[in-house]
Amino acid sequence: MRQTWRWFGPPDLTTIDDVVQTGAEGVVTALHHVPYGAVWTPQEIALRQQQVATRRDGTPSGLAWEVVESLPVSEAIKQQEGAWREHIANYKTSLQNIAAAGIEVVCYNFMPVLDWSRTDLRHRLPSGATCMRFDINDFAAFDIHILARPGAVEDFPESVVAMAAQRFGAMSEAQRLAIGRNVTMGLPGATAGLTLDEMRAHLIAYDGITPDRLRQHFVDFLSEIVPVAEQLGVRLCCHPDDPPFALLGLPRIMSTEADYQTILAAVDSPANGMTLCSGSLGARSDNDLPGMMRRLGSKVHFIHLRNVKRETAAQFGSFFEAEHLNGDVDMVALIAEIVAEERSRKAQGRSDASIPMRPDHGQDILDDLNRSAQPGYPTIGRLKGLAELRGVFAALERQQ
Incomplete structure (x- = not known):
């Protein structure tokens, strides 16, 4: 696995100097300040690349921006309302600019209104x-x-x-x-x-948009975007719903293995892939994460490794974000499947044999508790998770 670290740009309390010390090999970031539907310009992309590549004292960090997370899909595109066609055209231009900058992996999601929700x-x-x-x-x-x-x-x-x-x-x-x-x-x-x-205004805008209709809008979006990405050599990877069940009366269409199979088959291309997020998918008791990696692994372009502890036996219910090796997701079995997929890719001669992974979320521990960091993204808690995951990966990779 290619070990990466999510960074939210200059406002992030975890600095690039800190990221260097984690041992991460690359950085996952985005242009969070650019409005949804607008073009990511070459100038803004280059500035973020320069920020990633430079330590506080001006010396090279040795890091590069390797994964975009996320290039957002606007609500207009999801609803097919307003300026949605213009937003699709802008999305294509942004992909062209991202590819020209040498970045090959773009994570995104198709969740209505909110990227995630916690109480x-x-x-x-x-x-x-x-x-x-x-x-x-x-x-x-x-x-x-x-x-x-x-x-x-x-x-x-x-x-x-x-x-x-x-x-x-x-x-x-x-x-x-x-x-x-x-x-x-x-x-x-x-x-x-x-x-x-x-x-409330967002919810009214989705009134009448059923899961089937939203799914068709998603396929329409991919039908426009994926051919461009394939031509550019960009690998798109959709993040699952978080949590992976319906909330607020909104349609959810990327919560299960069947959801992914439907979308991956609808626009079948090497450029149309999956972000396997073990924490998001793991909040449902019927999602088999090692099995999903085994069956869908060839289309997995990016991996988020985190764990959750479900608090009830119900398929949909309460959960909290556990330590990376100590929740309901069998992380060792999942990483074993990732290792097997990477070996298969190497045997096939694929250029993407090493799949980018980042330690997702983490518990606030030690000095994390004295900061007001981005929720879910503590420095020390994620570093602990990366160390644990790195150890499991190293042990399994040595096995024949």
Whole structure:
């Protein structure tokens, strides 16, 4: 695996000097400040490359921008409304500029409105570490009582509805505001989340867009973009839904192996691939991560390795982000399948035999607890995860 590290640009509390010390071989980043649907210009791309390549004292870092995460797909494209055709044209231009800069892997997602959703961004564990957590009862309290989404009560089991009412009744005003901020935090790298009114407006815009319709919009997007990417030598890889089940009445179409099989087959190309995120997919008990890597491995262009601990036996429910080797995802078995896929690629002579991987998220530990870092992206917690994953990979790679 090609060991990479996600960096959110100059505002990131983890500096490029820090990334060098982690032992990461490359950097995953994006132009977070560019509005969705706009073109990524050669000048902006070159500036970010220069920032990645330079330490604080001006000397070379030895690192390069190797993976784009993410080149966002606008809501207009997902809804096929407004300036969506212009946004597709701009997306193609951005891909051309990215390829011209020598970057070959582009991660993106097709999730409506939010890239991820958690109810607690600093959940305290018995060890004193903190992590991100999704509590189904707290989420239902937000959806039914705070956001007051019409029909929300029908989307949850009766037991959850009852518990949500109890939780909401016990919350202070400050707690209600906090859970609203957490759920609507928005996108990784974003400086602010959505207001409740903005969230309601987004939900209204998706009224009538069924999963089948959103899936067709996705295929339409790929039919336009993938031929361009293939010509440029760019490998596109779609990130799964996070969490991988329906929320807020929005359609979810990239939550299971069957979802990926459908999309990969609909536009069959070496350029149309998958970001295998073990944490996102692992939040569902019916997702077999080692099996998915074994069956879909040839189309996996990027890997996020993190773990989750599901708190109930239900297929959809509460979970928290666990230590990388200590959750419900069998990380050793998954990495064994990654090693097998890379050996297969080497035997085939593929130029992408080493798949870029980054340690995804992590628990805030030690001095992480004294910072206000991007939720889910602590420096020391991710470094611990990378060290553990690196050790498993090294041991398995030596086996014949």
